Amino acid sequence: xxxxxxxxxxxxxxxxxxxxxxxxxxxxxxxxxxxxxxxxxxxxxxxxxxxxxxxxxxxxxxxxxxxxxxxxxxxxxxxxxxxxxxxxxxxxxxxxxxxxxxxxxxxxxxxxxxxxxxxxxxxxxxxxxxxxxxxxxxxxxxxxxxxxxxxxxxxxxxxxxxxxxxxx
Amino acid sequence: xxxxxxxxxxxxxxxxxxxxxxxxxxxxxxxxxxxxxxxxxxxxxxxxxxxxxxxxxxxxxxxxxxxxxxxxxxxxxxxxxxxxxxxxxxxxxxxxxxxxxxxxxxxxxxxxxxxxxxxxxxxxxxxxxxxxxxxxxxxxxxxxxxxxxxxxxxxxxxxxxxxxxxxxxxxxxxxxxxxxxxxxxxxxxxxxxxxxxxxxxxxxxxxxxxxxxxxxxxxxxxxxxxxxxxxxxxxxxxxxxxxxxxxxxxxxxxxxxxxxxxxxxxxxxxxxxxxxxxxxx
Numbered sequence: 001x002x003x004x005x006x007x008x009x010x011x012x013x014x015x016x017x018x019x020x021x022x023x024x025x026x027x028x029x030x031x032x033x034x035x036x037x038x039x040x041x042x043x044x045x046x047x048x049x050x051x052x053x054x055x056x057x058x059x060x061x062x063x064x065x066x067x068x069x070x071x072x073x074x075x076x077x078x079x080x081x082x083x084x085x086x087x088x089x090x091x092x093x094x095x096x097x098x099x100x101x102x103x104x105x106x107x108x109x110x111x112x113x114x115x116x117x118x119x120x121x122x123x124x125x126x127x128x129x130x131x132x133x134x135x136x137x138x139x140x141x142x143x144x145x146x147x148x149x150x151x152x153x154x155x156x157x158x159x160x161x162x163x164x165x166x167x168x
Numbered sequence: 169x170x171x172x173x174x175x176x177x178x179x180x181x182x183x184x185x186x187x188x189x190x191x192x193x194x195x196x197x198x199x200x201x202x203x204x205x206x207x208x209x210x211x212x213x214x215x216x217x218x219x220x221x222x223x224x225x226x227x228x229x230x231x232x233x234x235x236x237x238x239x240x241x242x243x244x245x246x247x248x249x250x251x252x253x254x255x256x257x258x259x260x261x262x263x264x265x266x267x268x269x270x271x272x273x274x275x276x277x278x279x280x281x282x283x284x285x286x287x288x289x290x291x292x293x294x295x296x297x298x299x300x301x302x303x304x305x306x307x308x309x310x311x312x313x314x315x316x317x318x319x320x321x322x323x324x325x326x327x328x329x330x331x332x333x334x335x336x337x338x339x340x341x342x343x344x345x346x347x348x349x350x351x352x353x354x355x356x357x358x359x360x361x362x363x364x365x366x367x368x369x370x371x372x373x374x375x376x377x378x379x380x381x382x383x384x385x386x387x388x389x390x391x392x393x394x395x396x397x398x399x400x401x402x403x404x405x406x407x408x409x410x411x412x413x414x415x416x417x418x419x420x421x422x423x424x425x426x427x428x429x430x431x432x433x434x435x436x437x438x439x440x441x442x443x444x445x446x447x448x449x
Contacts, residue, residue: 014292017292018201018288018290018291018292018300019288019289019290022289022291022292022294023290023424024350025294028294028362028363028364029294030292030294032292033263034292063292066289066291066292066300066334067291067292067293067298068291068293068296068298068326068334068336069293069296076310083254108428112295114295115293115295119295119296119342123342125295125296125341126341126359127295127341127362128362131361131362131363132295132362135362135363136294136362140294144299158237
C-alpha cells in the first residue's frame with residue numbers, strides 16, 4: 001500500500017515541480033519537492049527500511065526521467081542523503097522538526113554541489129562557482145526550507161495513516 | 169302599519185327647496201357654504217390618508233428589504249459569473265492572439281514546416297534551462313530540430329520520447345550558437361549562463377559592435393538555419409589587450425513566459441563532427 005501511495009505522491013510531486021514550481025524561481029534557485037518528500041518520509045517512525053528505499057528509488061528515477069541530468073546521479077545523491085539521514089535518525093530517540101530542517105539544508109547543499117560538480121567537470125559547462133552558490137544553491141536551500149514543514153505535515157499524516165502507532 | 173300620507177303641498181315645498189338649492193349652487197353661493205362645512209372633513213381625510221400611506225410604506229418596506237437582499241445576492245452571483253466569463257474570455261483572447269502571432273510568423277516563412285507544441289514543464293535542475301514540450305517522435309519531432317516563436321530562437325530539441333520532447337533553451341549555460349549582427353555582420357558565438365543572460369563572445373576586435381544591433385543566427389556549424397533572431401546587443405565590452413570583444417545580448421524571447429512554440433521540422437542539423445580533424449590523425 002505504501003508503495004502505491006508513494007508512487008502517487010511522488011508522481012504528483014514531480015508534476016508540480018516540473019509544471020509549476022520550477023517556473024517560480026527564487027533568483028535562479030528552485031524548490032526540490034521530491035527531495036523534501038523523501039526526507040520527510042525517511043524521518044517518520046512508521047515506515048520500514050525497504051519502504052523508505054523504494055520511495056527513494058522511485059523519486060530519483062522519476063526526476064531523472066525528465067531532467068537533463070542522468071538518473072543515476074539522482075539515485076546516488078538521494079541514496080547518500082537518505083542513508084545518512086537514517087543513520088542519524090537511528091541514533092536519536094525521536095526525530096525532531098529540527099532534524100528535518102537541518103537535513104533539508106545539508107541535503108540541498110550536498111545535492112546541488114554534486115550536480116554543480118557533475119555539470120562543471122563531466123559536461124564541462126562553464127559554471128562560475130561564486131554565481132552558482134549565490135544564485136542557485138542558497139536560494140534553492142531557502143525554498144526547500146520554506147516548503148519543508150507543510151510537506152512534512154502531509155507526509156506525517158500519511159505515515160500515521162499507513163502505519164498506525166499504538167498509544168503507550 | 170299604514171304608510172304616512174304625503175300631501176301635495178309637501179311635494180311642492182320639496183320641489184321649491186330643490187330648485188332653490190340648484191339656483192344657489194349654479195349661482196356659486198352654495199360652494200362657499202359647503203366649503204366651510206367640508207374643509208375640516210377634507211383636512212381630516214388628508215391626515216388619515218397620509219398616516220395610512222406611511223404605515224403602509226413601513227409595513228411593506230420590510231418585505232422589500234428582504235426582496236432586495238435576495239435580489240442583491242442574485243446580482244452578486246451573476247456579477248461573479250460574468251467576471252469569471254470575462255477572465256476566461258480574456259485568457260482565450262490572449263491565447264488566440266498568441267496563436268495568431270505564431271500563425272502569421274509561419275505564413276511569413278512558407279518554406280519552413282512547423283510543429284506547434286505547448287510548453288508543459290521545466291527541467292527540475294536549476295543549473296540548466298530546459299523545457300518539456302507536449303509533442304514527441306510520434307508527431308515527427310526529432311533531436312536537433314530548432315525551436316522558435318514568432319519573436320525569435322528558443323532553442324533546440326535535446327531529447328525525444330514518443331509523446332514529449334525536451335528542449336535546450338538558448339539561455340542555458342551549456343548552449344552555444346554561431347551568430348552575426350544584422351547591420352555590421354560581426355560574427356561571434358552566443359552562449360547562455362546560469363543567470364539566463366546571453367553573451368555574444370568571440371567577436372574579433374576589428375569588427376564593429378554597437379548597442380541596438382540585432383543578433384541573428386549565422387547558420388555556421390549547421391545546427392540552426394540562418395537569420396533567426398536571437399536578440400539585441402545591449403552593452404559592448406572591448407579590451408585593448410584581449411583577442412576578442414564581447415557583448416551582452418537582450419534576448420528577443422521571454423523565456424519565463426514560454427507557452428507555445430514552433431518546431432521547424434524540415435531542418436536537419438548537419439553532423440560535422442566527422443569533418444573535424446582528430447588530434448594525432
